[in-house]
Amino acid sequence: MKNITLNNFQAIGLCKSSYYSSKESYCTVTCNLEMGKIYGLVSNFGLGSWGFASSLCGRGEQYYGEMLIDGVPVEPTYFSDKTVFVFDKIENEISSESENLTVKEYIIKALEYSGLPYSDIDIKNMFCLTDERYNRTLDQVGIEIWRISIAIGFALNKQVYCFPWFNESDIMFIKDPTILKTLNKTTSLF
Numbered sequence: 040m041k042n043i044t045l046n047n048f049q050a051i052g053l054c055k056s057s058y059y060s061s062k063e064s065y066c067t068v069t070c071n072l073e074m075g076k077i078y079g080l081v082s083n084f085g086l087g088s089w090g091f092a093s094s095l096c097g098r099g100e101q102y103y104g105e106m107l108i109d110g111v112p113v114e115p116t117y118f119s120d121k122t123v124f125v126f127d128k129i130e131n132e133i134s135s136e137s138e139n140l141t142v143k144e145y146i147i148k149a150l151e152y153s154g155l156p157y158s159d160i161d162i163k164n165m166f167c168l169t170d171e172r173y174n175r176t177l178d179q180v181g182i183e184i185w186r187i188s189i190a191i192g193f194a195l196n197k198q199v200y201c202f203p204w205f206n207e208s209d210i211m212f213i214k215d216p217t218i219l220k221t222l223n224k225t226t227s228l229f
Contacts, residue, residue: 040198043072044107050099050115052090056126056203063090067104089203096122096201122199123192126185133195139176142168142187149194157194166190 049067054060065087072078080088093099095106097119106113133148140148146159157165163173168190172180180187189200 041074041109042107044110045070045072045095045104046107047104048095048102048106049104050090050094050102052087052093053098053100054089054093054203055098056124059084059203061085061089063087063093065091069104092201093124096124096199098124118199121197122201123188123195123197125188125192125200125202127188139178141174141176142180142191143173145177145187145191146194149191153194153196155194155196159194162190162194166193 045068047067047069049065052063052065054063061084063085068091080092082088090099094102094115095118097116099115102115106115106117108117133145133152143159143163146162150157150159150162162168166186166189168186169183172183172187177184177187192200
């Protein structure tokens, strides 16, 4: 996978995180996205950037237009199983909602599932996870949930990292150069 081409692409994005949810529409999009680059959509809540990102990653309805991967048409839900929705509940492949795993246990299960050649400590260090929160359950990790959900997504071998909406003040708080550099070196990002 090297390129995503969107031709007159539009949908209603089903936006949700642990705290917020909405449905967002956005203007028709025609663009090319290249592998290995990081793309950011910045707007205030409800203005379409979260809706576009969500629908591009398979969380949408009423899709219109065309999505191509390396020139081959694909379904709009193509990225559903390749995406981690940062700051969202992390349970799908590796646990159920009834389990109350620690960050360490999630990472170990994710690595077992994906077969990636890393240890849980490698992942902990790559994503600068703190010792204080590493043995806590996800409901006890506070703002570090951003880095933790990215780390678990990486351990699951996800290719796309979809953040909730960013406005200008959020982007500076969330954007972590260490994490972006790690992801860019080790995965195929869109």
